[in-house]
Amino acid sequence: MPELSPRNGLPSSAPVLPPPEPSERVDEPAGGGEVDLHTLLSMALLTPAQAALLIDDVTRQLAVGRGRFIGDRSVTVSRDGQLTIAGAGDTGTERDVTSEAARVLRAIAAACHDRSCAERVDESISEAADLADLSRRVSGAVAVDLDPSTVDRTRHQIATLVAATRRSLSDGAPTGEAAGASLAPAGWLPSVENPWHRRKWRLSKRQFAVAVTVIGLIVGAVWAAPGAWTQLRLGWNTLLAPESQPAQDQISPVSPPETPAPAPGSPAAPVNTGLPGSAGPVTDVTATFANGNCAVGQQCLLRVDVRVDPRANVSAVTWKLTVYDRCTGAVLPGADVTMPVPSGEQEVYGIGSVAVPADTAVAIAALTSVPAAAASDPVYVPAENSTCP
Known part of the structure; x- marks a missing residue:
């Protein structure tokens, strides 16, 4: 089992990111500088680095605030590009928090334009046993996309997306799912992810043995079918129409060969009874x-x-x-x-x-x-x- 970092409960193999620093200020409408994650993801298309940074923020929040219930509006992204889970709200069981956390993590990964990111996150979530294991596995899955040297730049890019989303909202764009103006490139449509398609199917030993057996039976049946059909047809003809059998299938009676009589004065012929010396009882x-x-x-x-x-x-x-x-x-x-x-x-x-x-x-x-x-x-x-x- 990988070692946990004492600071946030994440695997020591994951990149240790510096605390978020204030990013360059982006002009935005008055009335607050944050936007809820659901709205941001419905209007923005993330790079693998941006998705990995937001996922890292979620796992850090879970490590320091385990037990809080995550709702659609309790997860926000600030004007500095920092994801936060609201401290206020109802509390739930660890199973509820794990389920909600998995939903939020899948939503972030699905907004990434790189399909492999969503596949890695979904696979790690499917294998997680509890909330702590979920955080460890997901952090390890996105570690490849996290570069500590580019965290500030990535954080600034997320802040830019937050500002653009707030401007779109202030211009009267609806806040429904995937409605209104989008920050994605022109002509892009979000893909509909299906976990069934992303699942990696592997045959068990028993399924493999059954498959090999079935294939062998099919090959054997195909190979033996012509001969079996011929024998069945001949047997059927023999039963119903014996007179129509081919001449080569009929055996003519054969008389035993005649033994020529020895000439006078010649040795007497040997004798063969044609029967064995012992038979049966x-x-x-x-x-x-x-x-x-x-x-x-x-x-x-x-x-x-x-x-x-x-x-x-x-x-x-x-x-x-x-x-x-x-x-x-x-x-x-x-x-x-x-x-x-x-x-x-x-x-x-x-x-x-x-x-x-x-x-x-x-x-x-x-x-x-x-x-x-x-x-x-x-x-x-x-x-x-x-x-x-």
Whole structure:
């Protein structure tokens, strides 16, 4: 917090102005040498230095006479250019005095032809917490326009404006707001200040985050809209008019490629069941010869073991034995066999029989269909490395 001057309660950083000295006498009509501030501001346009000096006078008066109520006619400017707040009158609360002081300070700043002066004063008033803080902040805001070396000259200029205002009044000019003769340059109209326009808007962190999020959503929506519209249109056409789908969206049935039969005397073709060894709750499938071996042209017995996941709560499994002719490519599926799975068990087995064709080489595999499709490794008859007759 800035240090306060013991003389007037203002910040020590503000220029310390000498006490006002009598300025050069300006001819004026008889009947007193002062004019109320309201009348002066309605007829005169102030320079930044003049406005700053009058504002400094107000803050000094507030420092020595805090608690007095400021009315429209209680603030006057003497013929020497000195602003005075009348000592007589009603007293009010500090809040009332602060409000009236802010109004007077804003009126002086608004009469300055430099807009930045009014903006600085208005901003400092808006940030003030009480009367003392108001005086400190406003004094600091106008300190840039106060030059102690030119105070006498500025005071004389204000005295000249007071004298000219009194002459205008003595000539019969009305004293209403901005009425009658004006001391402003020809063609000048006072600007109507709006505190809303002078307020410096800054986004809070939350508002900035919301703004960035909204902008991101808008950009994302613009970027994704064409693709989403295309997908929506295709889905709509598929639902309402499936026959009008483009030809490229339709898939023609494709037959599996035919495996050419090996030539006589050539090695028998390998076998691919097309199913995995485990699927879903089926963890493993195996097929073995029940009698140890088998020959072509005979009935063969095979043991089929199916292992399941006990956590899947499988109640039954269905399997069948399938014979693959490795020379002709023929596939001979057997009948389905369904076996119950006791509760908590993870393996069941059964015995199946298949007829093996003569004069060929075959492979036999066990295929499950319930609860999932899986296949065992094939067993070969007469052997894996057989040749076709």
